[in-house]
Structures are given as structure tokens and as C-alpha cells.
Amino acid sequence: MTPRNIFALAAGAQYCYAATNAGLWKWTADGGAWKQLAPQFAPVALTAVVTADDTVLIGANGDIAVSRDGTRTFGLAALPVKAQVLALAISPNFAADHIALAATTQDGVLRSTDGGATFHAWNFGLIDMHVNALLVSPDFAHDATIFAATDHAVFQSTNSGRAWRELPLPAEAVPCTALAFGHKGALLVGTEGAGLWSAPAPYTTFAREARMPADEINALATTPRGACAATSNGIYIFTGRTWKRIHTAEDALALAVSADGTAFAGTAEGAVFLISE
Amino acid sequence: MSSTRSKRKSVPPVRPGVVFDHDSSAGIDLLAHAVQGTLGPTPRMVAVERMSRDHTPEIMDDAGTLARRTLQLPDPRDDAGAMLLRQALWRQREACGDGAATLAVLANAMAREAHRARVAGAHPTLLRQGIEAAAAAVIAELHARATVIPGGAHGRTLLRAVAMSLCQDADLRDALVETIEVIGAEAGVQVLAHEGAGILREFVEGAMFEGGWITPGFVTTPGKTLDRAEDVAIVALNGTINDPQKIIQGLARIHTAGHRTVALVIDGLGDEGRQMLNQIHHREMIRVLPLRITKAGADLMLAFEDLCVLTGASLLYGEDPALADASFAAIEPWQIGSARRVWADDKRFGIIAGNRDPQRMRAAITRLRKELTSTSNTKTEELKALRTRLGRLNGGLGILRVGALTHQASETRRDEANRLARALQATLACGVVAGGGAELTRIGASLKAPENLSFDARQGFNLVARALAAPLRTIAENAGHDPSPVHVAVRDAADSIVFDARRGELRNMIEASVVDSVDVLVSIMQLAASVTAMSVTTDALVLRKQPPTSANP
Numbered sequence: 001m002t003p004r005n006i007f008a009l010a011a012g013a014q015y016c017y018a019a020t021n022a023g024l025w026k027w028t029a030d031g032g033a034w035k036q037l038a039p040q041f042a043p044v045a046l047t048a049v050v051t052a053d054d055t056v057l058i059g060a061n062g063d064i065a066v067s068r069d070g071t072r073t074f075g076l077a078a079l080p081v082k083a084q085v086l087a088l089a090i091s092p093n094f095a096a097d098h099i100a101l102a103a104t105t106q107d108g109v110l111r112s113t114d115g116g117a118t119f120h121a122w123n124f125g126l127i128d129m130h131v132n133a134l135l136v137s138p139d140f141a142h143d144a145t146i147f148a149a150t151d152h153a154v155f156q157s158t159n160s161g162r163a164w165r166e167l168p169l170p171a172e173a174v175p176c177t178a179l180a181f182g183h184k185g186a187l188l189v190g191t192e193g194a195g196l197w198s199a200p201a202p203y204t205t206f207a208r209e210a211r212m213p214a215d216e217i218n219a220l221a222t223t224p225r226g227a228c229a230a231t232s233n234g235i236y237i238f239t240g241r242t243w244k245r246i247h248t249a250e251d252a253l254a255l256a257v258s259a260d261g262t263a264f265a266g267t268a269e270g271a272v273f274l275i276s277e
Numbered sequence: 278m279s280s281t282r283s284k285r286k287s288v289p290p291v292r293p294g295v296v297f298d299h300d301s302s303a304g305i306d307l308l309a310h311a312v313q314g315t316l317g318p319t320p321r322m323v324a325v326e327r328m329s330r331d332h333t334p335e336i337m338d339d340a341g342t343l344a345r346r347t348l349q350l351p352d353p354r355d356d357a358g359a360m361l362l363r364q365a366l367w368r369q370r371e372a373c374g375d376g377a378a379t380l381a382v383l384a385n386a387m388a389r390e391a392h393r394a395r396v397a398g399a400h401p402t403l404l405r406q407g408i409e410a411a412a413a414a415v416i417a418e419l420h421a422r423a424t425v426i427p428g429g430a431h432g433r434t435l436l437r438a439v440a441m442s443l444c445q446d447a448d449l450r451d452a453l454v455e456t457i458e459v460i461g462a463e464a465g466v467q468v469l470a471h472e473g474a475g476i477l478r479e480f481v482e483g484a485m486f487e488g489g490w491i492t493p494g495f496v497t498t499p500g501k502t503l504d505r506a507e508d509v510a511i512v513a514l515n516g517t518i519n520d521p522q523k524i525i526q527g528l529a530r531i532h533t534a535g536h537r538t539v540a541l542v543i544d545g546l547g548d549e550g551r552q553m554l555n556q557i558h559h560r561e562m563i564r565v566l567p568l569r570i571t572k573a574g575a576d577l578m579l580a581f582e583d584l585c586v587l588t589g590a591s592l593l594y595g596e597d598p599a600l601a602d603a604s605f606a607a608i609e610p611w612q613i614g615s616a617r618r619v620w621a622d623d624k625r626f627g628i629i630a631g632n633r634d635p636q637r638m639r640a641a642i643t644r645l646r647k648e649l650t651s652t653s654n655t656k657t658e659e660l661k662a663l664r665t666r667l668g669r670l671n672g673g674l675g676i677l678r679v680g681a682l683t684h685q686a687s688e689t690r691r692d693e694a695n696r697l698a699r700a701l702q703a704t705l706a707c708g709v710v711a712g713g714g715a716e717l718t719r720i721g722a723s724l725k726a727p728e729n730l731s732f733d734a735r736q737g738f739n740l741v742a743r744a745l746a747a748p749l750r751t752i753a754e755n756a757g758h759d760p761s762p763v764h765v766a767v768r769d770a771a772d773s774i775v776f777d778a779r780r781g782e783l784r785n786m787i788e789a790s791v792v793d794s795v796d797v798l799v800s801i802m803q804l805a806a807s808v809t810a811m812s813v814t815t816d817a818l819v820l821r822k823q824p825p826t827s828a829n830p
Contacts, residue, residue: 081507081617081630106617107630121482121629124464124673127642128635129617144428152635158428163461163673166639202425 006266008087009256010051016256016264017056017071018272019046024058024071027264027272034272037071048102050088057100057116059085064102066116078118083107089134091160093141101146101161103131109148111161124163128152135179135187138222147187149176154189156203169206173197180220182227183238190217190229212236212243221255221263228263228275230255235265235275247273289352293822296354301812302385302392304358308347309385312340312366316378317713317752318442318779318791341370341377353820358388361811365804371660372650373703374696375443376797379714379748384805386747390740391813399733405810407730407737412806414738415745416799418720422772423708423795433458438790439704442712444697449690452476452677453697460675462705463642465668466698468691471680481674483618483629484587486580490621491546491567503622506566510536511588511614511631512543513581516601519547523606524554528563534610538564540619540626542584543601544577545569566619568626576662583669586641588631590614629672642670650800664699703796711786712793714749715767715775721745722768741806752778 003020010017014029023041025034036042041058048059054070057077061084064077083104091099098115108123109131123129128150137145144160147167154176155164169176169189178190182198189197189206196209196217214231221228226238230252236243247265252273254266263275290296314321315338324334325346337343344366350356362384366377391408395401426432436458440450456466456478465485471477490504510531518524518541531539546554546567554565570580581592591612593604617630645667649660668674679694681687710716724745726738749767750760756778767776770783775791777784786792 106632123482123630124460125462125671127633127638127670127672129630129633142429142431144432150635152639158426158432159458159461160428162459163464165462 003270005045005268006254006270006272007046008048009254009264009266009272010049010056011256011258011262011264012051012053013259016258016272017049017051018254018266019049019058020266020270021045024049024056026071038067038074040074041065048085048088050090050100052090052094055090055094055115057088057090059088059102061085064088064110064116064119068115075117077112077116079110080119080121081107083110086131087133089136089146091136091140092138097141097160099160101134101136103134103148105130109134109161109164122162125166126150126155126164127166128155132175132177133179133220135181138181147179149179149189151175154179154187167199167203167206169197169199173206173208178217178220178229180227180229181222183225183240188220188227188229190220190231192216196220196229209243218253219255219265221257223257223263224261228255228257228265230265235273237263237275246275249273290354290820294820296818296820297816299354299357299815299818300392301358301361301815302388304350304355304360305362305385305388305808305812306358307350307355308344308359308362308366309381311347312343312378312381313385313751314755315340315343316382316748317755319756320378321755339370339377340381341366344370344377344381349824353824354818357815357818358812361808365808369800369804370696372699373794373797373800374699375794376801379798380801380804382747382751383717383744383801384808386744387741387805387809388812390744391737391809394733394736394740395813399736401814401816403731403733404737404740404813407726407734407739408741408806408810408813410727410730410734411724411738411741412802414724415717415720415741415802418723419710419716419795419798419802420707422710422716422720424710425708426705434787435709435792436701436704438787438792439701439709439794440697441790442792443700444693446690446693448476449679449694449697452478453694453701456675456677457698457701457705460673461671462702463667463671464673464675465665465671466695466702467665467674467676468694468698469676469678470687470691471678473680474682475680477678479676479678481627481676483620483627483672484583484631484669485625485627485674486542486568486570486584486669487572487625488568488570489623489625491543491569492551503620504566505618505620506538506540506564507618508538509566509616509619510534510539511584511590511616511619511628512539512541512593512605512608512612513584513588513590513614514541514543514593514601514605515577515581516543516594516604517545517547518543518601518605519550520602520606521549521553523602524550525557527605527608528557528565530606530608530610531613532563534613536563536613536615538566539613540566540568540616540621542568542570542581566621568621579662579666583641583666584628585614586637586670587628587633588614588616589633638670642667645670700794700797704794707795707799709792710795710798711773711775712791713752713775713778714746715770715786715791716772716793717745717798718749718764718768719770719772741809749776752776756781 003022005021008019016027018025056067062082065074067074087103100112100116102110108129110119111122112119130151133149135147146157148155182188186198196212199206214233216232219230228237234245235247251268252265257263265273320338344363615632721742724742726735753760753763775786777789
């Protein structure tokens with residue numbers, strides 16, 4: 001079965017995973033072709049994927065599965081409730097702290113400290129439980145900071161995802177669909193219909209990013225020079241001064257950037273583009 | 278430090294009567310001097326006489342409690358000012374858990390200077406205008422200079438520094454820092470008694486209500502002490518249901534609306550209703566969990582309000598049993614709330630991930646925060662209830678079970694735990710500045726009265742700026758140091774430098790663990806300005822025939 005929709009991407013060094021309506025797929029730089037993995041998930045619509053070294057976590061409606069051997073075998077994670085997972089995130093120091101997080105449609109943020117084997121709900125202060133996106137600080141080992149974008153607000157946690165506090169995002173900047181760090185570490189918040197918003201640290205003042213012409217932001221990803229955005233108006237990349245449209249695809253739903261700066265965009269039509277500046 | 282304590286002694290005024298040219302600052306001065314010895318890391322103790330001679334005097338160093346013990350002064354002219362300050366000190370203690378001694382010293386310095394300015398001819402109303410402008414400027418400066426508590430190890434270090442400056446009980450301090458670090462600034466903290474001498478912690482997920490199941494007969498597995506359910510419809514009904522026919526009608530409507538599990542949060546369940554629910558339970562068409570909230574009157578209504586905000590349910594009214602049954606029988610789909618998970622035992626129940634409207638939640642939380650910070654609210658139980666509700670809406674609870682070797686020690690330890698929890702949560706919310714009066718001193722030195730203020734208002738503004746050094750000077754004095762050189766050294770030092778009164782030297786605020794919560798200082802500033810403004814603008818005192826009997830503030 002060929003995937004029709006790419007819902008999420010996770011990029012590593014010389015490879016990229018795709019969570020699709022037809023299970024999990026992988027692309028490697030040496031082969032150049034997409035290959036389906038874990039046939040048991042082929043009939044499952046996967047909505048989230050994240051990876052660190054040999055560990056791969058995938059999310060679907062009701063379950064999270066984790067592989068610790070590069071997708072050869074998967075085990076189901078123990079969840080407090082059959083949650084619909086919209087996004088997954090892991091700590092930059094996953095090998096040491098084993099922290100993984102899941103954004104869900106009704107159950108807020110689920111948090112794992114054992115590498116994804118079990119998840120617990122930690123939602124102190126998270127008044128909106130419909131979480132669309134998560135963003136982990138690159139300096140997580142020191143600042144323990146995570147952001148969560150929800151239908152009605154953006155929340156920040158400074159205790160590695162246990163307690164949350166709402167950021168002062170203007171009321172019109174909703175629903176929040178995507179998060180990334182932009183130029184000089186500013187927090188970028190993508191919305192469905194209200195464009196792109198940014199706030200420099202400590203994220204107390206948000207302003208609409210006037211240089212971004214698109215109103216609907218489907219996905220954001222942090223790149224070495226700033227960020228890239230998948231929008232209803234094409235794929236944009238920040239050049240250091242402005243947002244430049246680099247692809248006309250209007251249905252890109254997922255973005256991922258590998259550690260070496262290679263960026264991928266996946267579309268609702270089942271295509272994946274390799275993005276270069 | 279000058280004092281008016283010994284300056285005025287005259288015959289007490291005649292009752293009933295009116296005292297003109299009333300000076301409240303003398304009473305403020307008396308109470309402030311009684312408690313100012315407790316300020317700083319080297320506090321002196323204050324002994325309070327007991328009501329009975331059978332007991333030794335109560336020895337304490339907590340300015341808020343000392344103020345509360347001060348029920349009345351013999352001279353009604355002193356009493357009026359002292360009670361003004363007493364109210365503020367107790368309010369400070371209840372709201373923030375800390376800062377009462379600093380408030381007493383600051384309010385006294387401000388009131389004394391304001392009284393002098395008034396005697397010298399300044400207009401009280403204009404003085405008040407300047408005092409309030411200065412307080413607003415100080416509060417803005419405190420927020421601007423605050424170090425926000427970051428995440429990770431550095432944040433933990435700052436929280437520990439705050440805790441160390443407030444509490445000498447290392448076990449309690451560590452347990453609370455870890456608890457607050459997990460649950461954050463606004464989730465609820467419940468401090469309960471514990472049989473042993475140690476401290477236990479637990480975290481409750483979701484919004485918890487006191488009450489629990491009405492009958493264990495509906496528990497899924499007999500013998501279990503905790504019941505859990507997923508994807509639960511929530512019905513909130515302020516009344517008792519009993520009529521079997523009406524119950525069937527109501528449940529049929531809930532079933533038709535697509536729900537297969539329902540939590541009935543009701544006041545009570547009659548015998549016939551109980552039998553009917555038992556039959557329904559055994560037929561397994563719809564699972565019913567009857568729950569109650571153990572509150573009454575206005576408290577019950579507030580709990581129902583929270584339940585509705587959290588789950589999207591609409592409260593059905595039916596104080597008359599006949600109306601309750603009818604309301605339930607006619608329930609509409611839009612009146613049914615829902616939650617992803619519900620748990621219950623015989624004493625409490627919890628709602629996790631209710632189907633709430635975030636806008637409505639935000640509005641409710643904002644309203645509660647506003648009520649909590651209102652300076653007019655001083656009742657301990659009301660503040661506690663507001664905090665519980667705020668924690669409930671924020672979706673979590675940290676429970677600390679605190680024990681000690683004796684009953685009295687356990688009580689004292691729990692009281693200290695409550696105070697420390699409030700102070701740490703306030704610190705997380707607003708950040709910290711250099712403590713021990715250092716930041717206040719530097720802000721005082723940098724304040725400039727706005728040009729657009731009148732001459733008298735500028736006097737009011739400047740007297741606040743000068744008084745801001747009083748806490749630092751008192752701390753130095755209490756520790757046996759000459760306050761003037763300490764004042765000058767701290768005033769001219771860099772931002773993070775404080776005076777470590779124990780060592781008698783200037784140090785970095787984190788290394789010395791001398792930090793103040795901005796929230797505590799803001800409250801101090803607001804209350805000190807309020808006390809001073811009231812004091813300076815009060816011109817006459819009306820005395821009743823019988824002196825009023827004191828009550829708790």
C-alpha cells in the first residue's frame with residue numbers, strides 16, 4: 001500500500017521516517033528510496049513519529065508504540081487512557097534522561113521517563129487539553145523547558161513537562177498548530193488562519209511575523225539559520241532577513257530537520273520533498 | 278531609630294467622645310516595635326502572655342501571629358493605629374506566608390514620616406497621592422528587576438534559596454521544594470496530618486472534590502477501594518433524586534445522547550432511587566456512578582460551579598425533591614458534561630481532562646486570582662477555599678502528609694508547611710530579587726518623584742523612597758551591626774549583592790541564600806502604602822461608650 005497522507009516526519013543523520021496513513025516508512029540517503037517498515041502497522045494511520053538513535057516512537061489513535069532496535073521490533077507503551085496522539089517529542093538528551101512526551105487531542109500531555117515504555121498524564125496548569133504540537137528546548141538539560149501549542153493558547157513548562165503556564169499570546173493568535181525556534185532563539189507559533197507569531201525570550205511579548213505572507217501554518221521546524229514553515233501557500237524558509245517561498249506545495253503537513261541541517265517536507269498527497277536553501 | 282513610643286503619655290480620652298487631630302502613627306509604632314525584633318536571619322523571640330497563668334508565655338518569632346495575638350491596646354488612640362497595622366500584618370501572613378515583619382517595619386517608617394510631613398503642613402490627601410504613586414513605582418521596579426525562576430537545576434537552586442531563608446526545617450524544606458517544583462505555581466497544595474514523625478508526598482491528578490461515592494454498590498469490582506471510569510458523562514444536580522420512573526427517563530436521555538457511563542454528582546439518593554440504580558447497574562445497559570460533594574450552602578454551589586466549568590455540564594436545580602427528579606428526567610444533551618476519566622473512593626472523587634471550554638476556564642481562573650490578591654480579603658478560611666478552587670481548576674494537587682513527635686509540634690510543622698508552600702508558589706509565579714531589604718534599598722535610592730506631582734505629593738513620594746531602606750537597617754541592627762554603613766554599602770553595590778547579616782558581609786544573593794519573592798514584596802508594598810495612606814488621612818477618632826471587643830481579623 002502506498003501512503004496517501006504524510007502526517008509526521010522524523011529526520012536523523014542520512015535518514016527520515018514518515019508516519020503515514022499506511023504505517024511507517026523510512027528513507028535513507030544511500031538507497032534513496034522509501035521502504036515500508038513494521039508491516040504490522042501497515043493498515044494503521046500513524047499520526048506521529050520521533051526518533052533518537054535506535055529508538056523510534058510512533059503514535060496513532062489510542063496507542064503509542066516504541067522500538068529500541070531501529071524498528072525491527074515494536075512494543076506498545078502503557079498509557080493511562082486510550083489517547084489520540086497528535087505529536088511526539090523527545091528530550092535532546094534522550095539517551096540519558098529517557099524523557100518522551102506525547103501531545104493528545106483530549107488528554108493533554110502524556111510524559112514518559114522510561115524511554116516510552118509507560119506514559120503518565122502531567123497536566124498541572126494545562127487548561128486546554130487539545131494539544132497540537134510540542135517543542136523541546138535545545139538546552140533542555142539545563143532549562144528543562146518545553147512548549148505546548150493548543151487550540152486556545154501556548155503553554156510553557158520549565159519543569160520538563162509536569163506543570164504548565166500559559167504564555168501571553170494575543171487572543172486572535174489561535175488555534176495554535178505548530179511551534180519552532182526561529183532566528184536568535186525566538187519562539188515561533190504557527191496558527192490556523194492567523195499567520196505566524198514570534199516572541200523573543202522570555203516569551204512575554206508576541207508579535208505577528210509580518211514578513212510571513214501565509215495565514216495558515218501547518219507545520220514549523222527549526223533549521224540552522226532560523227526556521228522553515230509548511231503553509232497553505234507553499235513552503236517557506238527564513239533566510240536571515242525574510243521568509244522566502246522555496247516550494248509551491250500547498251498541502252505540506254509535516255516538516256523535519258536532521259542534525260546536519262537536511263530538511264524534509266511531507267504532504268497530504270503522500271509526497272516528501274527534500275528541502276534545500 | 279527614633280520612636281514616638283515614649284513621647285506621648287496623657288490621660289486616656291473620655292468615652293464616648295471624639296479625638297481630634299488623631300495620630301494613628303503612634304499605635305502603628307507600638308505594634309511595629311513589638312514585632313520588628315523578629316526581622317532577619319537572627320531574630321529575637323517575643324513572649325506573649327497566655328490567657329491563663331497555668332501556662333508559660335507563648336514564645337514566637339512570627340510577626341503575623343504576634344500581631345494576631347495583640348488583641349487590644351489600653352489607650353484607644355494607640356489601639357486604632359495598632360489595629361490598622363495588625364489587620365495588614367495578618368493579611369500579609371495569610372496571603373503570602375511571609376513578610377509580616379518587613380511590612381511592620383516598612384509601614385512604621387512610612388507612617389512616621391507621613392505624620393511628620395502632615396504636622397509640618399502638608400495636605401494629607403496630596404501626601405496620600407504621592408504615597409500611592411511611589412508604591413506603584415516601586416512595584417513596577419520590583420517586577421522589572423525580578424529574576425524569573427528558570428527551569429532545571431538553576432531554578433531549583435533559587436527555590437531552595439528562598440526556602441532556606443524562610444524555613445529552618447531541612448526535611449520540610451526539601452519536601453516542599455520538590456513538591457512545588459513538580460506541581461508549579463498554581464496547582465493546589467494540601468498539607469495533612471501524618472501519624473509518623475516523617476513527611477510523605479503524593480500527587481493527585483485532575484480536579485479533586487471532597488465527598489466520594491454515595492454507595493460502594495456501584496463499584497466495578499467488589500472490594501475495591503477506588504473506582505475508575507473512562508469517557509464519563511457528568512451530570513451535576515443540586516438536589517436528591519428518588520423517583521424510579523424519573524431516574525429511568527433521565528438515564529434514557531443520557532443513553533440516547535450517546536453516553537454509556539455517567540457520574541451523577543448529586544446531593545443525595547433516596548432508597549427507591551438507590552434500588553433502581555442497583556437494578557440498572559446489574560443490567561449493564563448504562564454504568565452509573567452516584568457521587569456527592571460534602572459541602573453545604575454557598576460552598577456547595579461554588580464546588581458545583583467548578584465542576585461545571587471543568588466538565589462543560591450545566592447545573593440542574595432541585596432543592597425540592599420533586600423538582601430534582603423532574604429536572605433529571607428532563608435533562609437535555611447540552612446540560613450533560615463529560616470527562617475523559619473519573620475516579621472515586623468513599624471520601625473524594627476526581628475529574629481528569631473534563632470537556633471544558635478553555636475560555637471559560639481562563640475567565641474563572643482569572644477571577645479567582647483576582648479575589649485571592651484582593652487586599653480586602655483577610656479571612657483565613659476564605660483564602661484557603663480560594664486557593665483550593667484555583668488548584669482544582671488548574672488540574673492537580675500535591676498532598677504533603679506532615680508528622681512530628683508531638684501533636685503540637687506536628688501542628689506547628691503543618692502551619693509552617695502551608696506558609697512555605699504559599700511563599701514558594703508565589704516565588705515561582707513572580708520571580709525573586711535580592712533579599713534582606715537590599716533590592717528595596719536600591720530601588721529607594723533610584724526613585725525620582727515625577728515632576729507633575731504637586732509639592733505635597735512629592736513629599737509623599739519621597740518619604741516612601743526614604744523608608745524603603747528601613748527593613749535593611751532593621752535587619753542589620755537586629756544582627757548587632759551598625760545600620761548606616763551597611764545601608765550605604767548595599768545601596769552602592771551591584772544588583773545581586775545582599776548583606777548577609779549572619780556573617781556581617783556583602784555577598785551574592787544566591788550564595789548567601791538571601792532572596793525575596795517579588796510577590797511577597799509587592800504585597801508588602803501595597804499593604805504598607807494602604808496602612809500609611811489610611812493613617813495619614815485619618816483626622817478624627819470616634820470612641821464608643823464601651824470599648825469594642827477584639828476578634829480575629
